[in-house]
Amino acid sequence: MSIERRVQLVENLFLQLEKESTKFQQTSGIGCITGCGKCCTYPDVEASPLEFLPWAFHLFLNGEAEKTLLLLNKSTDLTCMIYKPLSIIGQGRCSDYKYRGLICRLFGFAANTDKYGKLRLATCKIIKEGQPENYNKTADAITKDLSIPVFTEYYMQLNQIDFHLGNIILPVNKALKMALEEVLQYYAYRPMPVNGKNALPA
Numbered sequence: 001m002s003i004e005r006r007v008q009l010v011e012n013l014f015l016q017l018e019k020e021s022t023k024f025q026q027t028s029g030i031g032c033i034t035g036c037g038k039c040c041t042y043p044d045v046e047a048s049p050l051e052f053l054p055w056a057f058h059l060f061l062n063g064e065a066e067k068t069l070l071l072l073n074k075s076t077d078l079t080c081m082i083y084k085p086l087s088i089i090g091q092g093r094c095s096d097y098k099y100r101g102l103i104c105r106l107f108g109f110a111a112n113t114d115k116y117g118k119l120r121l122a123t124c125k126i127i128k129e130g131q132p133e134n135y136n137k138t139a140d141a142i143t144k145d146l147s148i149p150v151f152t153e154y155y156m157q158l159n160q161i162d163f164h165l166g167n168i169i170l171p172v173n174k175a176l177k178m179a180l181e182e183v184l185q186y187y188a189y190r191p192m193p194v195n196g197k198n199a200l201p202a
C-alpha cells in the first residue's frame with residue numbers, strides 16, 4: 001500500500017478516536033492541565049512506527065525528513081524528540097501536536113482491559129490526584145456502561161493498516177526514526193508527491 005494511503009488511513013483512525021475521546025472527556029469531566037506535558041517527558045514512552053507515519057510524511061513534504069533523521073541518529077536522549085520544554089519547572093508541550101502518535105492521543109483518556117476482563121482507566125498521577133472526584137466517578141462508570149476508547153481496540157485497528165509497522169512497539173524515538181526511514185526509502189526511487197499526492201500510482 002502506498003505511503004499516502006497508509007497516512008490517510010492512520011489519520012482516519014485518529015479522527016475516529018478524536019470524536020470518541022472528545023465525547024468521553026465531555027462526559028467524564030477529566031482533562032489535562034494546560035501546559036502540563038509531563039507524560040511526554042517519561043523516558044519509557046513506547047509507540048509503533050506506523051502511528052508516526054503522518055508525522056514523518058508531513059516532515060518529508062516540508063523537506064525536513066532527512067535533517068530530523070540525522071538528529072535522531074545522533075541523539076541519545078530517551079525523551080520524545082518532539083517534546084519541547086518551556087520552563088525549568090517541568091512544563092512543556094508537544095511541538096507537533098497535530099501529528100502526535102496514537103499513544104499520545106490515548107493516554108489519559110482510554111482504558112486497558114485487566115486480567116478479569118474489566119476496563120481500567122489508564123491515566124496519570126496528576127489527573128488521579130488532582131481530579132479525584134471525576135477520576136473515581138469515571139473509573140467506576142467505565143466498569144458499567146460509560147463508553148471509553150480502549151487501547152487494544154485502537155492498536156488492532158492500526159495493525160490492520162500495516163501489520164509490520166503497526167505491530168512493532170519501540171521506544172518513541174526509535175519509532176519516529178523508523179517512520180522517517182520508511183518514508184525516505186519509499187520515495188528514494190519514486191517521484192515526489194505533488195501537493196501531498198503521489199504523481200504516479202504506487
Ligand code: SF4
Pocket residue numbers: 039040045080081082083084093094095096097099100101104172
Ligand atoms: S509526540 Fe508529542 S504528545 Fe506524543 S510523546 Fe512526543 S511530545 Fe508527547
